[in-house]
Amino acid sequence: METYNLSTKPYCTFFLLGLFALFAFLSSFAAAETHYHDFVVSIFLHFLHGVRQLRNPWADGPTYVTQCPIKPGGTYTYRFTIINQEGTLWWHAHTDWLRATVYGALIIYPRLGSPYPFSMPKLENAILLGEWWDRNPMDVLRQSQFTGAAPNISDAYTINGQPGDLYRCSSRETVRFPIEAGKTVLLRIINSALNQELFFAIANHRLTVVSVDASYTKPFTTNVIMIAPGQTTDVLLTADQRPAHYYMAAHAYNTANAPFDNTTTTAILEYKSAPCSGNKGKSSRPIFPQLPGYNDTATATAFTAGVKSPCQVKVPTVIDQNLFFTVGLGLINCTQPNSPRCQGPNGTRFSASMNNVSFVLPRTTSIMQAYYQGVPGVFTTDFPPVPPIQFDYTGNVSRGLWQPAPGTKLYKLKYGSRVQIVMQDTSIVTTEDHPMHLHGYQFYVVGSGFGNFNPSRDTANFNLIDPPRRNTIGTPPGGWVAVRFVADNPGVWLMHCHLDVHLGLGLAMSFLVENGIGTSQSVIPPPADLPQC
The missing domain is CATH 2.60.40.420 (Cupredoxins -  blue copper proteins)
Structure with a gap:
């Protein structure tokens, strides 16, 4: 099994072979001796999981979110810069269930002369x-x-x-x-x-x-x-x-x-x-x-x-956007419950949602391409900041709340906004630990607990000193988790459950982070070879 190995040596060659992969490729790069790495990879659709890719959602990869799929026989070159990141990440396909076989490790080593913050392993x-x-x-x-x-x-x-x-x-x-x-x-x-x-x-x-x-x-x-x-x-x-x-x-x-x-x-x-x-x-x-x-x-x-940052970190303490997202499963009622297409519980179909919105991918263009090119009718920016109806999220939920509404809804954030998201698991169908992943960002996990989140009680116990920084965190089963970050990376960024069965059922949403002031706070233009639908 070979992996990406990225370092700041003047000349490095890396290889990627998918584990039981549907494809394999060989590529190389030369990285300058600075705090970042520039490299070019030519492959089929995939997403470099955890890479921030500042101002460059075009290299993010989730199909119909930041790009259209690469057509059979076609190619697309992903160009991106890694800045101030080191450690273990990974790459994987991001369309349907191709990730079951198309994935590998992405290892970013410290720049030359910078040791690990622990004894060098053999x-x-x-x-x-x-x-x-x-x-x-x-x-x-x-x-x-x-x-x-x-x-x-x-x-x-x-x-x-x-x-x-x-x-x-x-x-x-x-x-x-x-x-x-x-x-x-x-x-x-x-x-x-x-x-x-x-x-x-x-x-x-x-x-x-x-x-x-x-x-x-x-x-x-x-x-x-x-x-x-x-x-x-x-x-x-x-x-x-x-x-x-x-x-x-x-x-x-x-x-x-x-x-x-x-x-x-x-x-x-x-x-x-x-x-x-x-x-x-x-x-x-x-x-x-x-x-x-x-x-x-x-x-x-x-x-x-037990996971904490090694020292005190700069957690946003003044919050501009305080969001509360319910996450979990649902059921869609069928007009013909005895149909072969209605084999969920009691003649229904399984679904999933965030704030009762079951995310639907567009099929005519990607969300990011539609936003950048001003194509109307592809998405709306009215994703609810709180559940449309408040209820006992982890209690005995009325069956009238089990059916989510489909939609391609985004939540708009101003550049530089300080954001808090509390993600609340629900007992609809079943409670479950949902590993929630945010593209384009890392966030601080400031708190978690079981039962319904109570802001007057639980916020006082947040860790604002040394919380861990992550890109994926689970909601405790029948509980909640709170994260904070600064919206300093413009573009369209998907947030979803990393159980792919739930992603396909709609347990996702996207943030639209607007451009800030000037070029350095704005999305770069799309590459000429960006796939078209």
């Missing part, structure tokens, strides 16, 4: 956690879209493309990570799974968390991490155990009252000095880690709460 490994179906994932999606029912769950999880020893017929290809006794390795862990949050652990070894979503953290040590789709977590591991073979393993953290893939993927941490035993020199079976139960929300919550 080596580094990227660990991409994935999800696998025993059929074409696009067929799984199409069946769900036709019937209106929930899609079939996956058949396996993977580590760097391989399911591991616990699945039938896959033990020969189990990924192995060799390590020398006493040495420290930096593991760059990415949850590339399509629809599942995961617990991850390594038998008998402690993990020291040092970064999340390409932002350094105050180091803390743990036996297990919880990582949601879209998130990255960097950990240090020291080979301080008896030389042997140890499983690293991941399985589901499931918060919804719904079926899930209850299998476990494994790879092997292999001490080079481990003795061999058994027939033909084969080593003994690796030691297995203790993973939390699939419904262990206490462990997941404790891990998330």
Whole structure:
């Protein structure tokens, strides 16, 4: 498995191979010795997850949001600049369920002469956690879209493309990570799974968390991490155990009252000095880690709460836009409940929404192209800042509130606005941890809790000193999470649940951040080769 590796060396070459990818490509770049990296990549549609791409939504990639799809046989060159970012991010397709197979790591190293804020590890490994179906994932999606029912769950999880020893017929290809006794390795862990949050652990070894979503953290040590789709977590591991073979393993953290893939993927941490035993020199079976139960929300919550910035940060304290978004599932009533297209609960179709608006992608042009070119009728800017109807969000919700309204609605922000968003999970259909991802931005996670958000009580407990900076954060099941950021990146930026099953159902919205004053605060012109619909 190869990854993007970006540094500030005068000349660097990087490679990207998609894990079980639908395509592969080879590209190279030369980066100047400054605090940023300029490079050009020619590929099919994808999104560089977590890259801020200042003033340049044209390189963001979500289909029909910032660009039209690249047509078969066509090309589009993504040009963008990385400024003041370093750490682990990733790239993936951003149309339908192509992300199930089209993804990889994007590693941005510190510029030359700038060390990590921790002891230099002996080596580094990227660990991409994935999800696998025993059929074409696009067929799984199409069946769900036709019937209106929930899609079939996956058949396996993977580590760097391989399911591991616990699945039938896959033990020969189990990924192995060799390590020398006493040495420290930096593991760059990415949850590339399509629809599942995961617990991850390594038998008998402690993990020291040092970064999340390409932002350094105050180091803390743990036996297990919880990582949601879209998130990255960097950990240090020291080979301080008896030389042997140890499983690293991941399985589901499931918060919804719904079926899930209850299998476990494994790879092997292999001490080079481990003795061999058994027939033909084969080593003994690796030691297995203790993973939390699939419904262990206490462990997941404790891990998330442990992530903090390494020092005091500049969190917006005066708020210009105070937004409250409900996020969750819904059901659409069918005119013919017995139809083959109405196989959701009680003859309905599944849906999802934010503030009761189920996001609909346009099909004639992208939102950003329509905005830039002044094309009318593609979107509106009346996304509600609060739910249209207030209710007991995590209680017994009236069935009259279960059906969202479809729409392509944006929320407009002035350049430089200081924004707070509280995202509230609901009990409509089921409570669930929704990993919410904001394109084009990083934000500070200032608070979270269970039950309905109470501003008079909960705001007083916000962490405005050292909250973590992320680009993806989960809503606690039956709870809420609050984030803050400054709207200093103009353009159209998608915000959505990173469970792709929910994104396709409409659990998304977009911000329209207006230009500021002058060229340096304005969207750059679109490239000449931007795909047209």
